[in-house]
Amino acid sequence: MTRRNEIQTWSRPFPPDRFYLKNKAQKLVRRYEGNPILTSGDVPYSSHTIFNGAVATFKGRTVLLFRNENEAGLSSLGLAWSDDGIHFEVERKPAMLPGNRSHLERWEQLGISDPRITKIGNTYYINYTGYSDLGVHPLLAKTHDFKTFKRITLLSLPDNRNVVLFPEKINGQYVRLDRPMAESHHGSNGIWISTSPDLIHWGNHDYIMGPRTCHWDCLKVGPGVPPIKTKKGWLEIYHGVRKFGAGHYRIGCVLLDLKHPAKVLGRAIPYILSPVQLYERVGDVGNVIFINGAVLESDNKTLRLYYAGADSCMCLAYANVGELVDLCLENPSAV
Numbered sequence: 001m002t003r004r005n006e007i008q009t010w011s012r013p014f015p016p017d018r019f020y021l022k023n024k025a026q027k028l029v030r031r032y033e034g035n036p037i038l039t040s041g042d043v044p045y046s047s048h049t050i051f052n053g054a055v056a057t058f059k060g061r062t063v064l065l066f067r068n069e070n071e072a073g074l075s076s077l078g079l080a081w082s083d084d085g086i087h088f089e090v091e092r093k094p095a096m097l098p099g100n101r102s103h104l105e106r107w108e109q110l111g112i113s114d115p116r117i118t119k120i121g122n123t124y125y126i127n128y129t130g131y132s133d134l135g136v137h138p139l140l141a142k143t144h145d146f147k148t149f150k151r152i153t154l155l156s157l158p159d160n161r162n163v164v165l166f167p168e169k170i171n172g173q174y175v176r177l178d179r180p181m182a183e184s185h186h187g188s189n190g191i192w193i194s195t196s197p198d199l200i201h202w203g204n205h206d207y208i209m210g211p212r213t214c215h216w217d218c219l220k221v222g223p224g225v226p227p228i229k230t231k232k233g234w235l236e237i238y239h240g241v242r243k244f245g246a247g248h249y250r251i252g253c254v255l256l257d258l259k260h261p262a263k264v265l266g267r268a269i270p271y272i273l274s275p276v277q278l279y280e281r282v283g284d285v286g287n288v289i290f291i292n293g294a295v296l297e298s299d300n301k302t303l304r305l306y307y308a309g310a311d312s313c314m315c316l317a318y319a320n321v322g323e324l325v326d327l328c329l330e331n332p333s334a335v
Contacts, residue, residue, distance in 0.1 A: 025270035025327060029305065029319045032086065036313035043078060043090050046070040049284050050078065051308035052091035054108065054115040055293035056124055062295060063146055064306065065126065066087055066314060067113045075111040079146060084142040085295065085304055086316060095149065096181060102151040104130065107137040116292050118226040120269055127150040138163040138178060140199060153200050164220035167229065174199050175261060179222035189220030191238065193262050206262045209254065211226050215249055216271045219243040225253060231323050233258055233265045237305065240271065249288040250274045257326035266328035273317060283310025296321065
């Protein structure tokens with residue numbers, strides 16, 4: 001059903017007004033002038049680069065769980081705290097080390113990375129990626145205090161990544177987005193959705209959206225932040241990659257139906273943030289903006305976007321939720 005809609009979408013005449021959207025979209029997201037907000041120099045233990053951090057609010061403070069790659073090239077997850085969401089202090093030791101004598105050790109032997117944090121009830125669930133000689137694995141852990149982290153389960157077969165949980169059950173089920181990495185069919189580089197009664201057994205898999213031919217996200221797309229609930233739908237900030245040139249990583253947005261999130265209500269045509277600044281263009285992996293977390297402020301309007309620049313540092317930007325939703329709805333029912 002979705003693939004048929006996708007083909008129909010791109011068989012339509014190219015709307016001339018698409019050529020005039022760039023300036024509007026770029027103004028919707030404002031970078032923090034003091035970027036980057038966190039670098040490897042702020043980490044008190046072995047650190048080559050830090051990037052791809054997840055965020056949450058805990059007891060009035062902002063907590064940042066970031067990927068730390070040490071000088072040997074192995075990744076763990078570090079923890080930093082902030083009272084204002086801008087200035088962070090990193091804890092003395094990593095929060096989660098690969099393996100760590102858990103039942104998931106086999107899937108983490110070559111490192112762990114790219115967390116996302118979703119609060120459901122009083123529990124903070126952490127989706128993260130494990131690496132082993134068998135591939136790339138999405139894993140799930142949880143915490144109640146950000147001091148003790150309990151591994152839960154291996155979420156799927158390899159290769160899969162970019163798992164994000166919705167912050168509440170929908171129709172009595174937990175819901176997640178992910179990006180399988182198989183290369184055997186048209187939707188291989190797209191975003192999928194599935195449901196679970198218990199966060200362990202997953203099913204009802206469905207394809208939501210994929211790359212768009214000749215667009216900024218023409219090679220692959222993947223979930224970025226846990227979906228944000230708005231009155232008009234679930235707002236998802238995702239990353240997309242261009243096939244040509246340097247293969248820039250950018251971020252865009254899509255709106256999903258509140259009750260049936262497999263349905264796309266609208267997908268923004270332009271990207272909302274692209275590598276422009278030096279800290280986004282030069283680093284371990286150049287020309288990359290990659291997002292794992294966002295915090296909605298108490299006004300329910302301002303969105304803090306925490307993203308990585310060039311796989312080398314953490315950065316901050318601001319956006320208005322309503323404006324991003326409206327941008328999605330300018331291109332309704334698109335996949």
